[in-house]
Amino acid sequence: MSGPVLGWAGIIRLGLVQTSLGAIIVLTTSTLNRVMVVELALPAMLPGILVALHHIVQMSRPRFGYGSDVGGRRTPWIIGGMVVLALGGTGAALGTALMVSSPGAGTALAVIAFILIGLGAGAAGTSLLVLLAKQVPAERKAAAATIVWIMMIAGFAVTAGLAGHFLDPFSPRRLVEVTAVVSLAAVMVTLLALYRLEHRGKAGYPATASQGAGLTPGFRQALTEVWREPEARRFTLFVFVSMLAYSAQDLILEPYAGTVFGMTPGQSTQLSGIQHAGVLLGMIVVAVTGTVLRQAGPTLLRYWTVGGCIASALALAGIAFGGSVGAAWPLSANVFCLGVANGAFAVAAIASMMTLASHGQARREGLRMGLWGAAQAIAFGLGGFLGTVAIDLMRQLVAEPALAYAVVFSGEAALFLVAACLGALVQAPQSGAVQRRPLPSFGEVAMVEVMEGR
DSSP: OOSOOOOHHHHHHHHHHHHHHHHHHHIIIIIHHHIIIIISOOOTHHHHHHHHHHHHHGGGHHHHHHHHHHHSOSHHHHHHHHHHHHHHHHHHHHHHHHTTTOHHHHHHHHHHHHHHHHHHHHHHHHHHHHHHHHHSOGGGHHHHHHHHHHHHHHHHHHHHHHHHHHHOSOOHHHHHHHHHHHHHHHHHHHHHHHTTTSOOOOOSOOOOTTTOTTOOOOHHHHHHHHHHSHHHHHHHHHHHHHHHHHHHTTTTHHHHHHHHHOOOHHHHHHHHHHHHHHHHHHHHHHHHHHHHTTTTTHHHHHHHHHHHHHHHHHHHHHHHHHHHHOTTSOHHHHHHHHHHHHHHHHHHHHHHHHHHTTOSSSOOHHHHHHHHHHHHHHHHHHHHHHHHHHHHHHHHHOSOHHHHHHHHHHHHHHHHHHHHHHHHHOOOOOTTOOOOOOOOOHHHHHHHHHHHTO
16 A cells, blocks of 8 residues: 555544535435425426436546546545535525526526536545545455445434524525535535645556556546456446445335335334444444454455345345235334345445455556446436336236335345345455456447547
């Protein structure tokens, strides 16, 4: 590992940046969603399209990662991304407020704002993970990933609580003011947290032998070379499939609890809280075992990643089966187990991502992290949408709601099993290993062109 490593204080400082990022994201994807649908009585499709748009824009993550690789430093990209994210968040609130008097103009402004949100989150989030990957020692990666993600969740919770308090009594002007204050505070916290944190090493992108010394590879060539790396390609597929399964359950679990088990809105909301408590426990267990059994290193993370996917599949299978049993089924305990499995696999995958980012030909941590971040963003954008579409389709084909949900949950469980198989194939290559460079296939070239926006 080049440069001095980050201690626990440095990891917590980066966690504060993730908290700030989460504070803006939760307002734009949750609060504005509710305002558009409830207070403004707009179609639910509108916020759904806007949120999907911010995920789609994050296909630009590989380009941002490449840019930070070329410059050699991540801090400017984190700060720049947070500023763009803050502008997007405030602009989204302005667009929502403008929809009251001018729906067309407000929607146009909201579209631009959500594009900025996606760009800002992509730039800041990618570079933040790369900074963690480069300056956190291997034995602390699992704990570091847990700390940063818990602090992001804390950002969700604290911002939602405080913003909810100051938004009452609601008015469009108050919405803009609260969002602007949160956005400004997020930028200020980021600036303070990053002050003199990153090691000021030698900047620059390492040249490859084929280019000659001193020449910087173009984005297309760099991305093609990273995609040829077997582990980078396998891990990209694993991230996509696992996050697709992970996100597909988000929008259908509470409706399932209400439709099949007769839970009230309050009870189903509590069920969601039980799941998040399980996620937190799963993350903590992985962090503790990763720190205590530090000699196991990437091997232990691989076991947690694969095991978490298998456990998630079993928990989803239990939820699917529980609908046929009815109220006697321990749904709350089942959902808690799902949360634990999800948390374990997610934080182990993130820690593995931080480990794998530094492996491969040339040091292209940002590009690799951006590629995996793009796969995650696309999967999240598709997962929630496809989950709801699958339920609507099954409800049309099957008269019994429990059976319709069982089919969809079983499909998600199958996706987790596929992800487990993909995860089992991923192994960090030995440092110094020489990788062959076969000619790129048509699929590889097409993937690169999509990433370039061609």
